[in-house]
Amino acid sequence: MRQATAFEAELRERIQWLCRLRWMAIGSVAIAAAIAARLHLHLHYPAIYGIAGVLAAYNGVCHAYVRGASFRDVRTPQRVVVISVNAQIAADLLMLALLLHFAGGVENPLAFFFVFHMIIASILLSRCSAYVHAAFASALWWGVVLLEHAGVLRHYSLWPMAGDSLRLESTGFVLAVPAVLTVTLFAAVYLTSTIVQRLRQREGDVGKLVGDLRGRTTELERATAMLNDARRRELQHLRKVAHELNAPLAATKSLIGSMRAVFGPAASKKQVKMMQRAEARLEGLIGLVRSLLTLAHSRDAEIQRELQEVDIGELVAATAGLMRARAETKGIAYDVSISADLPRIIGDAESLEQMITNIISNAVRYTPRQGRVLIGAETADGGVRIAVSDTGIGIAPEEMAKVFSEFYRSPRARAFADTGSGLGLTIVRNIVQSHGGTIDIDSRLDKGTTVSVTLPTAPGPPGAR
Numbered sequence: 001m002r003q004a005t006a007f008e009a010e011l012r013e014r015i016q017w018l019c020r021l022r023w024m025a026i027g028s029v030a031i032a033a034a035i036a037a038r039l040h041l042h043l044h045y046p047a048i049y050g051i052a053g054v055l056a057a058y059n060g061v062c063h064a065y066v067r068g069a070s071f072r073d074v075r076t077p078q079r080v081v082v083i084s085v086n087a088q089i090a091a092d093l094l095m096l097a098l099l100l101h102f103a104g105g106v107e108n109p110l111a112f113f114f115v116f117h118m119i120i121a122s123i124l125l126s127r128c129s130a131y132v133h134a135a136f137a138s139a140l141w142w143g144v145v146l147l148e149h150a151g152v153l154r155h156y157s158l159w160p161m162a163g164d165s166l167r168l169e170s171t172g173f174v175l176a177v178p179a180v181l182t183v184t185l186f187a188a189v190y191l192t193s194t195i196v197q198r199l200r201q202r203e204g205d206v207g208k209l210v211g212d213l214r215g216r217t218t219e220l221e222r223a224t225a226m227l228n229d230a231r232r233r234e235l236q237h238l239r240k241v242a243h244e245l246n247a248p249l250a251a252t253k254s255l256i257g258s259m260r261a262v263f264g265p266a267a268s269k270k271q272v273k274m275m276q277r278a279e280a281r282l283e284g285l286i287g288l289v290r291s292l293l294t295l296a297h298s299r300d301a302e303i304q305r306e307l308q309e310v311d312i313g314e315l316v317a318a319t320a321g322l323m324r325a326r327a328e329t330k331g332i333a334y335d336v337s338i339s340a341d342l343p344r345i346i347g348d349a350e351s352l353e354q355m356i357t358n359i360i361s362n363a364v365r366y367t368p369r370q371g372r373v374l375i376g377a378e379t380a381d382g383g384v385r386i387a388v389s390d391t392g393i394g395i396a397p398e399e400m401a402k403v404f405s406e407f408y409r410s411p412r413a414r415a416f417a418d419t420g421s422g423l424g425l426t427i428v429r430n431i432v433q434s435h436g437g438t439i440d441i442d443s444r445l446d447k448g449t450t451v452s453v454t455l456p457t458a459p460g461p462p463g464a465r
Contacts, residue, residue: 014124015085016066021120022059022092026052029099036103036158043156044102051102055095062088082125089121089133097140104158106145106177114141114181115188122192130189138182145178252282310349312384312455313342316377319356327364333372342377342384343457347435352455355431358424359388359451365417367392367448383437383456390450395443403441404429428453 029052036043065084096117100108114137122130147153256278267275320336327334363373371391378385395403399410407422428451432439436456443449 012066012081015062015081015088018085018088018120018124019059019063019066022055022062026056026059029055033103041104041158043104043158047102048099051095051098058091082129085124086129086133089117089124090136092117093133093137093140097137097144100141101144101148101153102156105148105155106174107158111141111177111181112184115184118185118188119192122189123196127189127193127197130193131186134182134185134189137185138178141181142178145174149174256282307346307348309344310347310352311342312345312352312386313338313340313377315349315352316356316375316386319353320360320375323357323360323364326361327373330364330367330371331369332364332367333370335372335374337374337376339378342379345384345435345455346458347455351431351434355428355453356386358428359386359453362424363388363390363392363449363451366390366413371448381454383454385452385454387450387452389448391448394445394447394449395441396445400441400443 029048033043033045033048033052037045062084093114096113100111103110117137118130118134121133125133144153148155256275259275263271317336317338324334360373360375367373367390373391374387374389376387376389393412393416395410396412402408402410403425405422406426409422429439432453432455436458438454440452441449442452
């Protein structure tokens with residue numbers, strides 16, 4: 001089915017508006033005539049009421065037409081609708097001229113309603129049609145004034161003492177009234193149509209921009225869907241590879257451990273050392289696989305499905321307790337300070353535990369013996385702030401932009417510790433973002449690093465930084 005253009009839709013709506021205005025005008029004519037009668041003005045009241053009745057009858061027909069199926073059907077040609085508007089405005093002008101004739105003629109100040117009709121015509125129709133109506137209105141008004149002045153038509157004076165003939169001392173004044181109105185009508189058409197044309201041009205430009213924006217939005221939505229689909233496939237592949245590697249690596253490590261237990265007493269020191277190194281390498285690979293699984297889980301948007309109320313203070317204390325033995329083995333001073341009455345947060349407990357574990361594990365791994373690690377949790381910014389500080393090797397300023405990159409380990413970090421996947425901070429950032437929190441890192445070379453995470457009590461939109 002053909003879609004109505006913006007102009008057609010506006011025109012059909014304005015015609016209905018014109019019918020409503022006409023009902024108001026009919027009521028106003030009846031009220032004005034009643035008031036004039038009370039003031040004993042010498043007007044032709046039967047003719048005035050008759051014109052009001054005719055106006056009401058034809059407006060009823062117009063009202064029925066605009067509510068009918070043929071008018072609302074977009075298949076109705078636009079020219080039919082335009083002809084209807086032109087006919088209605090022309091009829092209105094004729095009725096207005098007749099009403100003015102029987103209600104005072106040139107003396108009636110309500111002749112300015114011609115201007116009102118020109119504004120309506122300029123809004124609804126083309127500029128050419130509006131000028132035609134301006135010419136028609138001027139001809140009607142000139143005809144009424146000149147015929148009354150010549151005595152061909154009776155003049156119904158608004159003033160009881162003036163009599164029923166148009167007796168003005170200055171013929172020039174009589175001619176000036178319709179002349180001024182004619183200039184006003186054409187000026188009104190010019191100004192109104194100019195404004196309307198510019199507005200329609202702007203509406204067209206805006207419509208074009210909206211169309212372009214919708215097209216770009218559709219393209220963006222399509223690209224986003226493709227990106228999300230590729231991301232899901234990537235995560236699925238990552239999980240599949242990690243799961244397939246985990247079992248054989250664990251089995252191989254277990255087998256080497258059994259071989260070392262069985263053949264260790266008879267093996268040479270070199271052979272035992274080789275088996276120990278193989279076990280250590282396998283342990284590192286198993287840790288890498290586990291980190292890949294954790295990374296896949298932290299990047300999974302469906303993490304939000306397991307949100308629950310979490311006692312973050314208890315979780316920090318429990319996780320820090322599990323990491324204490326590793327720190328004390330290196331002779332690291334290990335302090336935990338958790339504020340009382342920390343608010344509970346809404347999140348995924350497993351992911352949050354992995355986040356805290358990774359932060360503390362990095363602090364312990366990259367802190368030399370006899371160093372210090374401080375773990376704290378406190379209320380901040382309407383949420384909870386978790387901070388882990390160490391006196392470790394620190395991060396160089398030029399490396400700060402890379403610390404969240406997957407598999408990135410700085411040369412200093414690789415030289416200081418053999419183990420490490422380079423995924424720890426990536427996992428931490430993903431988990432923090434999925435909980436609507438923020439993460440900050442403050443570090444100085446050979447002085448230490450402080451990793452601060454702020455989590456809201458309720459999760460914000462993913463992607464917060």
